[in-house]
Amino acid sequence: MKCRPKLTxxxxxxxxxxxxxxxxxxxxxxxxxxxxxxxxLKHAEATLGSGNLRMAxxxxxxxxxxxxxxxxxxxxxxxxxxxxxxxxxxxTEESCPVMSAGAKYEYHWADGTNIKKPIKCSAPKYIDYLxxxxxxxxxxxxxxxxxxxxxxxxxxxxxxxxxxxxxxRVYAHIYHQHFDSVMQLQEEAHLNTSFKHFIFFVQExxxxxxxxxxxxxxxxxxxTTKDR
Numbered sequence: 725m726k727c728r729p730k731l732t733x734x735x736x737x738x739x740x741x742x743x744x745x746x747x748x749x750x751x752x753x754x755x756x757x758x759x760x761x762x763x764x765l766k767h768a769e770a771t772l773g774s775g776n777l778r779m780a781x782x783x784x785x786x787x788x789x790x791x792x793x794x795x796x797x798x799x800x801x802x803x804x805x806x807x808x809x810x811x812x813x814x815x816t817e818e819s820c821p822v823m824s825a826g827a828k829y830e831y832h833w834a835d836g837t838n839i840k841k842p843i844k845c846s847a848p849k850y851i852d853y854l855x856x857x858x859x860x861x862x863x864x865x866x867x868x869x870x871x872x873x874x875x876x877x878x879x880x881x882x883x884x885x886x887x888x889x890x891x892x893r894v895y896a897h898i899y900h901q902h903f904d905s906v907m908q909l910q911e912e913a914h915l916n917t918s919f920k921h922f923i924f925f926v927q928e929x930x931x932x933x934x935x936x937x938x939x940x941x942x943x944x945x946x947x948t949t950k951d952r
Contacts, residue, residue, distance in 0.1 A: 820847030825896035
């Protein structure tokens with residue numbers, strides 16, 4: 725039986741320390757301490773601490789792109805997990821009967837395996853499906869190998885892009901449907917910093933099609949313009 729890795733610090737943990745509520749929606753995904761991926765995560769935290777997000781997302785010299793994307797994808801999952809965990813009381817079947825990002829954008833769930841035909845469902849149900857699916861991908865050692873020397877599968881980048889595209893939808897839903905609640909909880913600075921980091925990362929490596937980002941395009945331009 726495979727044991728869960730030892731609890732480790734990450735930028736998601738640093739984020740949580742400044743958070744009034746560090747309740748997670750799903751169990752946190754940890755990177756094993758002592759592994760090369762753990763060292764990469766430490767590097768990411770050090771550069772994040774400098775305050776320069778553009779530099780923080782760049783591929784460290786001599787490092788493997790797949791490994792860098794893997795480490796950051798796990799970290800973004802943990803951050804979004806905590807962000808959504810703070811507003812689950814406000815995101816209910818009644819308040820959010822459909823998974824949307826404003827009036828123009830509605831998301832239907834399909835994972836291509838268990839649910840092949842897209843289904844319309846409430847936001848909490850959709851996000852539960854989404855985060856469970858992402859967690860399954862992250863726990864798959866053939867997709868996200870934690871051992872040094874184990875190669876990434878040829879389709880890794882395609883899977884990572886799908887994960888990040890779907891995680892973006894959680895940000896989009898929070899901003900469009902629950903930003904008032906985020907402000908009441910005084911979490912907007914954490915949300916904005918997390919999302920800005922996420923956007924800089926996906927922009928740096930062209931990981932999400934521009935059309936997928938349209939629901940938050942104005943916000944993206946506002947958050948990123950001054951850093952160009």
